[in-house]
Amino acid sequence: xIIIHVDTAKCSGHAxxxxxxxxxxELDDDGFCCSDGKIVTDEALRTQAIHGMKACPERAIxxxxxxx
Amino acid sequence: MNLTAAPHVPDHxxxxxxxxxxxxxxxxxxxxxxxxxxxxxAAAPAEVVWTTANGGHWMIMRNAAIVxxxxxxxxxxxxxxxxxxxxxxxxLIPEELxxxxxxKYRSILxxxxxxxxxxxxxxxxxxxxxxxIDAVQTDREADLMDALTIPxxxxxxxxMVGLSTDRTREFVGWKDELFKGxxxxxxxxxxxxxxxxxxxxxxxxxxxxxxxxxxFLIHEGRVDDKPISQEDxxxxxxxxxxxxxxxxxxxMTSCFAYIAQRPGTQERLLAEPRSIPDFVEEMLRRxxxxxPVRTATQDFNWRxxxxxxxxxxxxxxxxxxxxxxxxxxxxxxxxxxxxxRHLGFGGGPHRCVGSHLARTELMxxxxxxxxxxxxLRIKPGAQLTYTPGSLLxxxxxxxxxxx
Numbered sequence: 001x002i003i004i005h006v007d008t009a010k011c012s013g014h015a016x017x018x019x020x021x022x023x024x025x026e027l028d029d030d031g032f033c034c035s036d037g038k039i040v041t042d043e044a045l046r047t048q049a050i051h052g053m054k055a056c057p058e059r060a061i062x063x064x065x066x067x068x
Numbered sequence: 069m070n071l072t073a074a075p076h077v078p079d080h081x082x083x084x085x086x087x088x089x090x091x092x093x094x095x096x097x098x099x100x101x102x103x104x105x106x107x108x109x110a111a112a113p114a115e116v117v118w119t120t121a122n123g124g125h126w127m128i129m130r131n132a133a134i135v136x137x138x139x140x141x142x143x144x145x146x147x148x149x150x151x152x153x154x155x156x157x158x159x160l161i162p163e164e165l166x167x168x169x170x171x172k173y174r175s176i177l178x179x180x181x182x183x184x185x186x187x188x189x190x191x192x193x194x195x196x197x198x199x200x201i202d203a204v205q206t207d208r209e210a211d212l213m214d215a216l217t218i219p220x221x222x223x224x225x226x227x228m229v230g231l232s233t234d235r236t237r238e239f240v241g242w243k244d245e246l247f248k249g250x251x252x253x254x255x256x257x258x259x260x261x262x263x264x265x266x267x268x269x270x271x272x273x274x275x276x277x278x279x280x281x282x283x284f285l286i287h288e289g290r291v292d293d294k295p296i297s298q299e300d301x302x303x304x305x306x307x308x309x310x311x312x313x314x315x316x317x318x319x320m321t322s323c324f325a326y327i328a329q330r331p332g333t334q335e336r337l338l339a340e341p342r343s344i345p346d347f348v349e350e351m352l353r354r355x356x357x358x359x360p361v362r363t364a365t366q367d368f369n370w371r372x373x374x375x376x377x378x379x380x381x382x383x384x385x386x387x388x389x390x391x392x393x394x395x396x397x398x399x400x401x402x403x404x405x406x407x408x409r410h411l412g413f414g415g416g417p418h419r420c421v422g423s424h425l426a427r428t429e430l431m432x433x434x435x436x437x438x439x440x441x442x443x444l445r446i447k448p449g450a451q452l453t454y455t456p457g458s459l460l461x462x463x464x465x466x467x468x469x470x471x
Contacts, residue, residue, distance in 0.1 A: 012415065013419060014413065014423065015423075015424065016409070027184075029184060031183045054407040054409065055407070055408060056410045057410060057413075058133070058135070058139065059409070066069055
């Protein structure tokens with residue numbers, strides 16, 4: 001499984017994560033990422049999680065891999 | 069006597085970092101500004117250089133360093149948006165404020181211009197784009213800037229501040245006087261825009277509209293628990309005008325210019341509409357438009373340079389997005405780039421608040437217009453040139469299409 005970490009001080013609401021990973025990243029009403037701490041167990045969503053992380057212009061997202 | 073004395077370089081600047089690049093007036097910029105910026109990136113002696121142009125200022129030459137500066141408003145202030153600083157113009161809210169003041173004025177806009185509000189603007193864009201194309205479709209040729217990419221964001225701006233789109237042409241005239249005119253023309257245009265904003269605000273106080281942003285700011289906006297002052301409403305209105313027109317025009321023009329110059333691209337985009345969002349993102353990267361300016365709040369050492377309070381920095385989105393350390397083969401358009409964390413909309417707390425609106429305008433316009441202008445191409449013999457200045461954009465886009 002993977003855990004999504006979002007540096008909310010760096011997130012400035014580009015919303016690119018949710019464009020590239022719509023089933024992983026959620027946005028609040030202002031368009032900022034609110035998926036900090038989210039655990040993704042569905043292996044099918046791994047690619048989306050990585051694409052969303054790699055699209056962030058602020059480098060605010062990191063992904064932690066963990067043995068499930 | 070030496071009449072060509074070297075320009076003054078401040079004592080705190082290491083002579084090894086000095087260049088003479090002029091991002092506002094270099095003569096090669098009118099032909100292909102992106103190629104010129106790429107040359108500067110390749111020739112940069114360090115990641116931060118000092119140029120003697122425009123009275124002397126820093127230029128940041130690497131994507132990672134530009135991100136760092138934009139994310140550090142405590143060192144890099146937004147109080148001036150021009151190099152050298154311009155006196156006597158209306159303060160732009162929230163663009164020229166720093167946190168924490170900035171946050172109060174900015175957060176009001178975030179929700180109203182956030183991704184969840186875009187359904188409304190998407191529908192309006194499609195309607196306006198079709199109306200503009202109706203007017204020229206049978207001509208089979210046009211300057212697509214005059215016909216579409218200039219009036220489109222102007223119309224949407226008018227709707228956003230709650231005015232009729234019937235005034236689009238009149239409004240385009242004011243915009244040209246403001247951005248391209250001499251001092252007297254600029255002052256006259258500014259006075260007309262101020263008058264128009266005052267009129268709208270007075271009207272919307274009494275007759276609030278359902279969707280427009282001005283009615284929302286007047287009736288629901290709060291700063292420090294108080295309604296937004298008349299002066300601040302004017303500043304907001306002026307910012308929407310300055311920030312939302314030429315920027316969208318420029319990028320939209322680049323999209324159509326790219327498509328018109330490369331046979332097969334239009335057909336591919338139409339055959340695979342799901343590729344349009346990635347196409348737009350790659351256009352935002354490859355043809356970035358703006359050169360944000362920051363001003364040092366204090367003396368500090370940063371990435372190998374000594375900075376003095378009030379030194380100015382260009383944090384160019386163009387340089388950030390053409391940095392080969394971040395994007396391989398940066399001048400190449402590659403819609404399938406695995407990592408496209410471009411700074412087309414800037415970064416940090418001042419990330420373009422209209423970015424979602426701009427994306428919506430670009431995607432919806434492409435989807436509506438491409439099917440209606442078959443075999444879109446540059447008019448034979450036409451040369452594309454860029455308007456000089458700190459904002460990058462084509463000067464005209466003469467195109468032809470089939471029935």
